[in-house]
Amino acid sequence: MQQYFVNGRAENPVIIRDRDTAKHMFSVMRLVAGDEVVLVFDDGIKRLAKVLSAENHSFELIEDLPDNVELPVQVTIASGFPKGDKLDLISQKATELGAAAIWAYPADWSVVKWDGKKLAKKEEKLAKIVLGAAEQSKRNRVPEVKLFDQKAAFLEQLTGFDKIFIAYEETAKAGDLSALARELETVETGQKILFIFGPEGGISPKEIELFEQAGGIKVGLGPRILRTETAPLYALSVLSYALEMKEFKSLDS
Amino acid sequence: MQQYFVNGRAENPVIIRDRDTAKHMFSVMRLVAGDEVVLVFDDGIKRLAKVLSAENHSFELIEDLPDNVELPVQVTIASGFPKGDKLDLISQKATELGAAAIWAYPADWSVVKWDGKKLAKKEEKLAKIVLGAAEQSKRNRVPEVKLFDQKAAFLEQLTGFDKIFIAYEETAKAGDLSALARELETVETGQKILFIFGPEGGISPKEIELFEQAGGIKVGLGPRILRTETAPLYALSVLSYALEMKEFKSLDS
The missing domain is CATH 2.40.240.20 (Hypothetical PUA domain-like; domain 1)
Incomplete structure (x- = not known):
């Protein structure tokens, strides 16, 4: 219906x-x-x-x-401004996959430079995409869309989360594929989780440092190199599996 | 490099x-x-x-x-012919996420009708997309691309798999979110796994019957309705998590 x-x-x-x-x-x-x-x-x-x-x-x-299809945690996805229309795809898919909020920030290695006017227009477009996707995927909540014009404003928001994950492919390359799995075992219902992704070029060392200072934990997303728009979809799918399927499993058995 | x-x-x-x-x-x-x-x-x-x-x-x-980033199982994705260019997105993302093969078949409820000539052209385009994605995501293998012009030819291939999963949202709606998690615990390294997805309209009851006769198991992919192009990405991400992160986890600890 x-x-x-x-x-x-x-x-x-x-x-x-x-x-x-x-x-x-x-x-x-x-x-x-x-x-x-x-x-x-x-x-x-x-x-x-x-x-x-x-x-x-x-x-x-x-x-x-009675139907409630929201994830048991509130997940915010934050992408470094990616090229072209990639945020459109990220926003639509992240909504289907249960994100509570979709943010983007100007990363050190973002190629695109969006000024205030462009940003407002883009935010409006994304809000429409997200609304449509939320209706189609039968969500109970419409995810928030927020594009930060300054990285400082994004950094200020980091205090509002119970857990911050930094998607960092070097972690997987270094052989530690299990960091995310370990961390997800400590996540509790209702917690606010932030997942930070870099743009195409990745997250700069300076940014890694800032995110870690704010409590961020570096996690890999499997051994393959994922594009900037694919990584958030992997993260949300895995959260759903770990917190919805496995949770229901333990209730069943 | x-x-x-x-x-x-x-x-x-x-x-x-x-x-x-x-x-x-x-x-x-x-x-x-x-x-x-x-x-x-x-x-x-x-x-x-x-x-x-x-x-x-x-x-x-x-x-x-020494670098090997292939999934520990061989996963084939089979999509009912979806509308427009959705197979392009599915092929690119499924390659990044580790699929061994990307198949598509003319489903009962596929809106598009692709004839032999169109099919060959489409297959060629997808093979290029997959090659590019395999290089970018540093795969060790280039996934196979195969578009079936008859459903019968697709059905004949079902005998070649150790496990067949049918992505079926009614399973999740009926409250059983854990079917996939239960099944993944029985998967062994090197097995051949097929994941069948419907087109936009879903899988017809007749098809469900045929797939089940071939040993297929209906599984839900979380409580939210996923679009036809999103479901394979969810499935592959979850396989990576269950078989790569969790596996490495048990070796670590």
Whole structure:
């Protein structure tokens, strides 16, 4: 069933005020009175809703749905500004894979230089991609999108996390493939986790130092060299496996 | 260091006969006598090689390199023909993530219909993408690319695997998130594993039946709905984690 995110708190009946959402509902999907969709408000609870009036864009809330597909931890992905449209792919896929937030920062070795205007435009585009992906993958939350125009502003945010992982391929090359697996065994439900990735050229030694000073732990992501846009997808998939499949496994057995 | 795959067995000296490879080496990278690269022949061993003559496209093999980044199992990814250029993305990313082979088959619910000519052209394009990705991610093997024009031909291949997983989101929806984790504990080094994915519309009930008759096991890939091109990346990442990180972990501790 089609799912939509609606800003604000759940009220009954609901009037859809967001223009893009209303357009998709009544022009693209051509919903008519009696049709059902899933609406998700700021509380992250999915609710079954029935169109009252297509003309007034109004819905009646029928019932809460128990379905919760969020990761048991809040994962923020932070990518060094990559080239071209790679952030589009990262944002879409990271949303499908359960990220709570998708950030990007100007890394020492980022080739692209995005100024304030370009950054705002890019952020807006990514927010749309993320909203669409969150609806399609039936998320309970829309990931936050944030592009930092200064690295200092990004560094200031590092204090807000329980764990910070630095994706660093030299760690894997040095033969330690297990750092991430070891660390994930200590992760607890509800924790805030930050995963930092470099741009195409990687993370500079100076940045590694800064991230480590903030408590970051270097981890490899397998023995193969992953492109900058692939690494976050690997990390999120592994988190899902370690915290969702294995967790459920222990409950089962 | 730049890596190239060379068809055939290692011989010393080596003459590069593949036109595209020679062009990349001597026109794009402008290698000159004395420059070093890594060459990988059919045996999958990386060898340090030094340019003898840029004019003759010849190299001297210096030494074998111990570096092996292949997954401990041979994983084949089989996607139902997806729309547009999605196979390009799947092929590139599956190569980075360690797939041994990338297959696609005409699924019941595939929207696209590719005939023989289109298929051959597409296969050729994918082979180039895969070669480039294998070089960039420093693989020891170039994954096989195979597009089946008939589903029957694909089904005939199912007997050649030790384990067949069917990516099936209903399994996860039904609350069993642990099927894949349980199965991966029984996987042994060197086994041949097939992972079957549906196209955008999913795998038809008839196909599920056929795949199960061939020994396929339905597994979910986490609680979120993944797009057809994202599911193989999740599966490969999880295999890497379960078989590479965890394996190394047990050796460490």
